[in-house]
Amino acid sequence: MKYLVTGGAGFIGGNFIHYMVNKYPEDMIVNLDKLTYAGNLETCKPVEGKPNYKFIKGDIADRPFIMDLFEKEKFDVVINFAAESHVDRSIEDPEIFVKTNVMGTTTLMDACVKYGIKRYHQVSTDEVYGDLPLDRPDLFFTEETPLHTSSPYSSAKASADLFVLAYHRTYGLPVTISRCSNNYGPYQFPEKLIPLMISRALADEPLPVYGDGANVRDWLHVYDHCVAIDLIVHDGREGEVYNVGGHNERNNLQVVKTILKTLDKPESLIHFVADRKGHDRRYAIDPKKLETELGWKPKYNFDTGMQQTIQWHLDHKEWWQHILSGEYQQYYEKMYTDKGRV
Template sequence: MRILVTGGAGFIGSEYVRMLLGVPGGSCEGVPALEPARVTVLDALTYSGNRANLAPVADDPRLRFVHGDIRHADVVDEVVAGHDVIVHFAAESHVDRSIAGAAPFVSTNVLGTQTLLDAALRHHVGRFVHVSTDEVYGSIDAGSWTEDWPLTPNSPYSASKAGSDLLALAYHRTHGMDVVVTRCSNNYGPYQFPEKVIPLFVTNLLDGGTVPLYGDGGNVRDWLHVHDHCRGVALVQQKGRAGEVYHIGGGTELSNKELTARLLDACGAGWEQVVPVADRKGHDRRYSLDITKISQELGYAPSITLDDGLADTVRWYRDNRSWWQPLKAESAR
């Protein structure tokens, strides 16, 4: 099997690549034996893409890295040819950045996905796994979203992802392409770029700094370890039904204030290091995914508890300053 992973040098994509290639600790019970003959990574290496994320598999002869942008049709056409499966992680994904400027999100997430879909159709790729987010649903006060819930995104980021989801599903309905869509809850774990809330808070606290808490801290998110997310994507790649959407969740909801308390405790810090800030524009109050479908159809269940996952994540950032300190220094310029 020849698998193309877009965004494979990013946080989630690189975890998927490490898992596919069987890095110790990168695979576990419950991951389908996909046994790729070749894994190609296509990544534009924007600020959040990092070749160092692939260091554990850099010498694997099955791995090929291509530095390229999914918006560039000629590059995409050349890379897609000869692959059996595309697993599409590549996206602009930071909500605050999308509020400051939406254009890169529309061009990458919508037009880039369309470029990939066209190439996959042209080259008769066997399966296209489109990786998306729970943010396409907007906000939910009570209960949990099922896969047939209407899409009501509230940020430019989530609107661009909703558009790409609809495009991917349209290629299934129009052209009969073997497309499946996954939507996940908030990811955390090693190698996450330190602009996202958990690595931002952990790295700031490890340096004795302060952390910002939006509004009243009451916004609620479900937390999913990146490895459980990739296990779910692997199950969908192997056994998901064409034309379907599958939710991948972690099963633990916390308010931002509750999450902050856990991170303060894990880093040996106190509330004096928390700085209240004005709430984000259009800040969704609560996300919650119903994972009944993927659990019953494909046998998915999260395997990493939030307590264990957060402890391991804090330990990883504490032990890998050489990975994150240059990234924070560069982004501060």
């Protein structure tokens, strides 16, 4: 089998690349990434020498490039992680989110239809459902929850999901969609909550917390997410959506305090800042469909996952310090262009 994994130099996509390359040594895993600000090839360094791994730089919204790539490479399965994903950035510049998250998705699927791909999988988000009230802990997102987006980011992802389902019905493209809760773990770009707080706490810098810090998220370790996607791609029913949740609801303030306690840093570092526009209050996923149909269960609870994540950041300071300094953006030039590998 030959897999195309788009966005494989990002956080979740990079972890999935590690997972697939090591689990399926007989299969070819091709990593396609545009290497925007959040794409970091240093994430893929552990698998660069593997014979079943290949990196290609490119944009999923570049139609001529994508069609030529599919013609040459003859993929069997496409798994699309490539997306602009930071809510704050979507508020500042919605257009790039439409181009990548919507037009990029349809471009990929047009190629999939033309070249007879066996399975197209779209990696989506629970943010397409909107949010839940804090005073109703009995409510959860299911696959039947109506889409009710809050930001340009989630609107672009919801639009892409609808296109995926439309391509299944209209063209018979074999598709699946996964909608996950908030991911955390190794190799996460330091603009996101958990790695941002870890790096700032280690530097004894103020930890900015939006509003009152009461916004609740269901935290999913990225390894558990990778296992879920693998199961869905191979055994999930065509045309179906599967929710992936970690059973780990915590509000932002609890997350920050956990990090400070683990690192033995004072809570006086917490600094409340003006809330984000349209900030969703609570996300919570019901993953029963995934558990019942495919037998998925998360390996990590919040405590063990956070311990592993914090320890990873302590052991890999060079990785995230390269990002903070901007040095990571030179890795592609050093490792690929200078050696004639592209």
